[in-house]
Amino acid sequence: MKPLRHFLSMNDIEEEEARMIFKKALEWKKNRGKEFPTALQYQTWALIFKKPSTRTRLSFEVAIRELGGEALFLSSQDLQLARGEPIEDTAQVLGRMVHGLIIRTYEQKEVELFAAYGNIPVINALTDEEHPCQVLSDIFSFEEKRGSIKGKKVAFIGDGCCNVAKSWALAAEKFGFYLWIGSPRGYFSPVKSDFVQNTSSVEEAAQDAALLYTDVWISMGKEQEADKRQMEFSQYRIDRRALSVASKDALVFHCLPAYRDKEIALEVFNERKEEIYTQAENRLHVQKALLAWIVGKLNG
Missing domain, CATH: 3.40.50.1370 (Aspartate/ornithine carbamoyltransferase)
Structure with missing residues (x-):
């Protein structure tokens, strides 16, 4: 079984990997509406946002759908996190129900905890420390x-x-x-x-x-x-x-x-x-x- 990949920081990717991503991004940009990739087919990805967003939320939701998946937006205020449930518990439960997490929050430690306990890929959609995407x-x-x-x-x-x-x-x-x-x-x-x-x-x-x-x-x-x-x-x-x-x-x-x-x-x-x-x-x-x-x- 391949190890999980996360993107929590610019340190989580090598230049060669980034250039593979750039090549595919350019191809999909040129062929949008003509090519229908299925990388996330039958997958549901959750977006947990503690901070407001326009471009980050919109781009990720559309991206997930254009890869054949489903995007599930979860406001942090609607989760038990808002009442003090430990991230470790939330992460392990979500990891049994969805295929990946995209998180926009304050502390970098929070995305790191989700990555450590969720057993699914985690993407940093902005913290106070970094905005790698x-x-x-x-x-x-x-x-x-x-x-x-x-x-x-x-x-x-x-x-x-x-x-x-x-x-x-x-x-x-x-x-x-x-x-x-x-x-x-x-x-x-x-x-x-x-x-x-x-x-x-x-x-x-x-x-x-x-x-x-x-x-x-x-x-x-x-x-x-x-x-x-x-x-x-x-x-x-x-x-x-x-x-x-x-x-x-x-x-x-x-x-x-x-x-x-x-x-x-x-x-x-x-x-x-x-x-x-x-x-x-x-x-x-x-x-x-x-x-x-x-x-x-x-x-x-």
Whole structure:
């Protein structure tokens, strides 16, 4: 019996495996509506979400259905978890009824516990520590338009401690690109790597970058810090200033939702919205291939 695969972190996948996923994602994107894969046929996958979601929930539910499976959305408030049932108990019961779990929650430890006790594949759909599905898809989106990301410079403008930035930092060495975090001091990336650099200068981070990337200043769960963060991050945005020093053909990505004239200038968002919306769409295609890889049916 093959060992279970989980995707809880960017550390859970090798570049070669990711590139197999990218190849299949591109194929399924081109043939959507013409090709009907059955990797999850007769399977039911549960989605447990403690945090609100648009793109993550939508892309995973559609992906499961397009692979022949059934998606079962479970709000954490509707489960006994909300009344204090241990994750270990919930995980073992779900593991006897469904074929896989996709979890969006606060603590990384929670997805790890589900993976340890559920005896079924578990996917991290976002925690406070990481958002690996987002970054896996983002790398695919970059390479779809610009070729290999290896050796390129990626500039993340904003909170270098946020989950998306952390997943980017873990991906840098794996894929061989250079990540520059442009953020206020105190929000530098905690990931130590020769492929990750921190700076408090937006211009230094963006200089010659092939990709400018940003996320909201106030992540879910940080709402009590809103006033403080609005002030500290007020100059850390993708705008004309950042674009003027980036590579001439630099892409602009935002994992959404976007707050115009905060982390990204309104005019820049409007000019680059096609890139950003394609980036969002690709969550579906990459996660379809990720699900097929997780169950060992990437060719199914």
